[in-house]
Amino acid sequence: MPAVSLEKAQRIMRRIDTLAQYSAMDGMVTRAYLTAQHKAAHQQLAEWMQQAGLQTWQDEVGNQWGRLVSANPTQGTLIIGSHSDTVVNAGKYDGPLGVIMAIEALASLQGQALPFHVDVVAFADEEGTRFNTTLLGSSGVCGCWNPAWLDIVDADGISIGQALAEFGLEAAAIGQASRQAESLKGYLEVHIEQGPMLESLDLAVGVVTGIAGAKRYLIDIKGVAGHAGTVPLALRHDALCAAAEMISCTESFAQQQQIVATVGKCQIRGGAVNVIPGNVQFSLDIRSQDQAQLELCCQQLLEQYRTIAAARAVTINIENIYQASAVPCDAKLQAQWGEAVAAVTGKPAYYLSSGAGHDAMMMANITPMGMLFLRCEKGISHNPRENVQLDDVAVALACLIQMLHSASAW
Structure with missing residues (x-):
């Protein structure tokens, strides 16, 4: 020895x-x-x-x-x-x-x-x-x-x-x-x-x-920018609120599935203190030791994002920017x-x-x-x-x- x-x-x-x-x-x-x-x-x-x-x-x-x-x-x-x-x-x-x-x-x-x-x-x-x-x-x-x-x-x-x-x-x-x-x-x-x-x-x-296998995405949310004082909450298409709900969903989903998922970047495009956010982009990094689980979790989580986008009347574009197999x-x-x-x-x-x-x-x-x-x-x-x-x-x-x-x- x-x-x-x-x-x-x-x-x-x-x-x-x-x-x-x-x-x-x-x-x-x-x-x-x-x-x-x-x-x-x-x-x-x-x-x-x-x-x-x-x-x-x-x-x-x-x-x-x-x-x-x-x-x-x-x-x-x-x-x-x-x-x-x-x-x-x-x-x-x-x-x-x-x-x-x-x-x-x-x-x-x-x-x-x-x-x-x-x-x-x-x-x-x-x-x-x-x-x-x-x-x-x-x-x-x-x-x-x-x-x-x-x-x-x-x-x-x-x-x-x-x-x-x-x-x-x-x-x-x-x-x-x-x-x-x-x-x-x-x-x-x-x-x-x-x-x-x-x-x-x-x-x-x-x-x-x-x-672990890993996949990374850029999620682009487009709503409607508007005046912060004149548009009622019920009539807004707030891209940031949609993104926030998706990000919160990410954490709870990862906990349920016993994987790791991270939103490392979030950017409001053209934002101002008195403007309803109309365009937000955030990143998603999701990983698992099991490749089949990784594929299924990506499919399920991104579908939840789409459901949130539809409910909030915003559009969503998802781009896969990186992937590596377990x-x-x-x-x-x-x-x-x-x-x-x-x-x-x-x-x-x-x-x-x-x-x-x-x-x-x-x-x-x-x-x-x-x-x-x-x-x-x-x-x-x-x-x-x-x-x-x-x-x-x-x-x-x-x-x-x-x-x-x-x-x-x-």
Whole structure:
């Protein structure tokens, strides 16, 4: 059983602090795809990979790789990783923790004979901060890159194709970033939980069973704008009151169905203090671990929206702007993560699902995928208050090393 090393965990924490300095904004962590901060962060990761004895390269999508080379690679390559990009004003652990922990784990295996290569990857764009299109880095690796994405532009009007060229990458060569399923042994990812379950149970780590499917919609409500003082309530077509009823309905529906649903944005268009709102748009994010349940709940909730719109004599337009299917983690890898957790902690592993999306969702298209969650303080993520405990990092590292020791028997 690998020892739980606080010294190695401290090095991981120091490196996370260092990587957080590669940011587009002073005093906060913001690192987006194909930016100067992205390039600098990957150069730093490459340096740490080389110090760990890894061969390094950057692929055609901008992902950073390091390889612990086997003298006798008779089996497929095992990939370990996470993402290096962040949301705006992010925490510093979401993504980078998994990359830096993987580098530290492979550093501990230097000099050991492995029957397969082990690759570490820092995926370049999981969050979609710059172009509002998520999982670009892992999409390239999985051969799922959509050429139409090259025309998507950022807030400054720069397209992904232009950004790739400015970064020193060739859009025409993106296909070379893809990996073939038959050449892979599996994909492992360590990630902060981004939720409160592990903390509530006083557990350092947990084994992930699957990643929730998600759908996102823009709901556009059109009523009739009118004078706030002269139109009686019974004769109004108030778009905001309709939206408010729909939003309240969303919360109660999610509670009844035991799913999660969130209205994250709501905008009154052309609003004023003395005007009845005539046009309101809000967003809906709805998720479930069960894909069939997700589909049914979306159908039922949106039908309730239409019923409310009809009752209030407003029009409704619903646009599906994003969807990702629920992805189960590989059963064998779940069991092996469970064995690793039990060996390190002396306690049975706790199993939990992920409500957030991860690059592991894409990797499941080409290889068995398994994830380990690490406790984070109060479940806070995508926030500067995001935090983890040193002891938990040491436990998670020991679990990952244990997985690598047992991998030759997979």
